Amino acid sequence: MQALLEVIVPVFLVIGFGYVAVWRGVFAHSAVDGLMKFTQNFAIPCLLFRAISTLDLGQDFDLALLGSFYGGATAGFLAGLLGARFLFGRPWEDSVAIGFCTLFSNSVLLGLPITERAFGAAALAPNYAIVALHAPFCYILGFTAMEIVRASGGGLRRAARSILGAMVKNALMIGIALGFVVNLADLPVPEIVTDAADLMARAALPAALFGLGGVLYQYRPEGDMATIGWICGVSLVLHPAVVWGLGSWTELSTGQFRSAVLTAAMAPGVNSYIFANIYGVAKRVAASSVLIGTALSVGTVWIWLSLLP
Numbered sequence: 001m002q003a004l005l006e007v008i009v010p011v012f013l014v015i016g017f018g019y020v021a022v023w024r025g026v027f028a029h030s031a032v033d034g035l036m037k038f039t040q041n042f043a044i045p046c047l048l049f050r051a052i053s054t055l056d057l058g059q060d061f062d063l064a065l066l067g068s069f070y071g072g073a074t075a076g077f078l079a080g081l082l083g084a085r086f087l088f089g090r091p092w093e094d095s096v097a098i099g100f101c102t103l104f105s106n107s108v109l110l111g112l113p114i115t116e117r118a119f120g121a122a123a124l125a126p127n128y129a130i131v132a133l134h135a136p137f138c139y140i141l142g143f144t145a146m147e148i149v150r151a152s153g154g155g156l157r158r159a160a161r162s163i164l165g166a167m168v169k170n171a172l173m174i175g176i177a178l179g180f181v182v183n184l185a186d187l188p189v190p191e192i193v194t195d196a197a198d199l200m201a202r203a204a205l206p207a208a209l210f211g212l213g214g215v216l217y218q219y220r221p222e223g224d225m226a227t228i229g230w231i232c233g234v235s236l237v238l239h240p241a242v243v244w245g246l247g248s249w250t251e252l253s254t255g256q257f258r259s260a261v262l263t264a265a266m267a268p269g270v271n272s273y274i275f276a277n278i279y280g281v282a283k284r285v286a287a288s289s290v291l292i293g294t295a296l297s298v299g300t301v302w303i304w305l306s307l308l309p
Contacts, residue, residue: 007117007305011110012298014206018213032214039211043204044108045175046197051128052179053189060129064250069130069260070137072243076264077103077141079234088227090282092149097275097282098227100142101289102234106269107134108172109212110297113205115262118305119255126259132176135271142275215270216294219287231268231289236300240265258308265304267293 021027055061080102084095105111108131115127182189221228243264247257268289276286 007114008298008302011113011117011209014209015213015216015294018210018215019217020213021210022214022217027214029214029218032211035207035211036215039204039208041171043200043207045171047175047201047204048128048131048172049175049179049182050194050197050201051124052132052176053182055125055128055179055183057183060125061132062126062129062252062256064247064252065126065129065256065260066133068243068246068250068252069264070133071246072239072241072260072264073103073105073138074141075242076234076239077145079238080231081145083230083234084227087230088224090227093146093279094282094285096142096146096149097279097286098231099145100138100275101231101268101272101286102239103141104134104138104269104271104275105235105239105264105266106294107131107263107266109205109208109269110266110294111263113209114266114301115259116205118262119258123255123259126256127263130259130263132180135170135172138271139275146279212270212294216291219273219291221288221292224285227285228288228292231285232293232296235268235289235293236265236297240304254309261304261308262301265297265301267297 018027018032022029022032077099079099081095081099084090084098085092090098107127112124112127112131116124181187240261243260244257247260252260268286270290273283273286273290276283
């Protein structure tokens with residue numbers, strides 16, 4: 001138990017520091033915005049670039065690993081969508097946004113630091129393989145489902161343009177793409193460049209965790225608590241449970257199994273609210289789910305960690 005506390009508590013303490021700093025007014029909302037822009041547009045892309053550029057793609061991009069994780073993610077999406085529609089009577093558009101909450105786990109800001117603290121930096125290769133496809137997979141699924149629900153003329157074409165535009169402009173995707181280019185082409189990168197990128201990368205996770213705490217302060221619990229409870233249950237219990245079953249069936253290695261289950265066990269990411277805000281539906285439920293899910297994950301992640309081999 002002591003070891004588990006040493007893994008989990010420091011991560012959530014850093015989030016808590018950011019939350020309290022903004023709550024008490026010693027760290028301005030504008031400063032949080034600047035910090036998150038730094039981490040998401042510069043530091044984390046450097047981290048992902050360095051990670052992807054040095055991955056053994058043949059070994060780490062394993063179909064069983066990706067199939068287990070994204071099979072669980074898809075099951076979570078369907079459970080969120082259908083539960084919102086048929087258990088809670090939400091409109092179809094709300095239901096898609098709620099399904100996106102149960103699809104998009106916080107794979108970077110929570111998944112990476114918790115896995116690293118639990119199993120060491122060398123254990124992160126499967127995490128990076130999952131992260132490389134995470135945003136494209138989730139946004140393609142979410143946008144496509146929403147446009148089908150809306151069933152408006154040219155909806156799917158518009159969704160395709162939106163997805164492509166978002167991917168091209170997204171700094172995380174740019175960092176991942178550059179990492180693939182360097183890796184696949186075996187391009188030499190000057191040491192001074194890699195050293196600079198490593199300096200940026202080392203700032204990424206602690207700064208992002210502190211900033212996440214500040215962001216969460218803005219998400220006051222509002223909305224349908226039963227629906228929020230469903231989102232949290234699917235995200236924190238069902239999603240990792242399905243990944244556990246699929247990972248056992250496909251006989252993932254111990255390292256792959258740990259990374260897949262832990263990443264699936266993370267709370268809904270901030271992108272859940274961003275997606276809901278894009279379409280103007282279920283915004284309060286999405287925002288509250290990010291906050292409450294993150295708080296609850298202190299306990300649920302501890303349980304999953306204690307069960308992992």
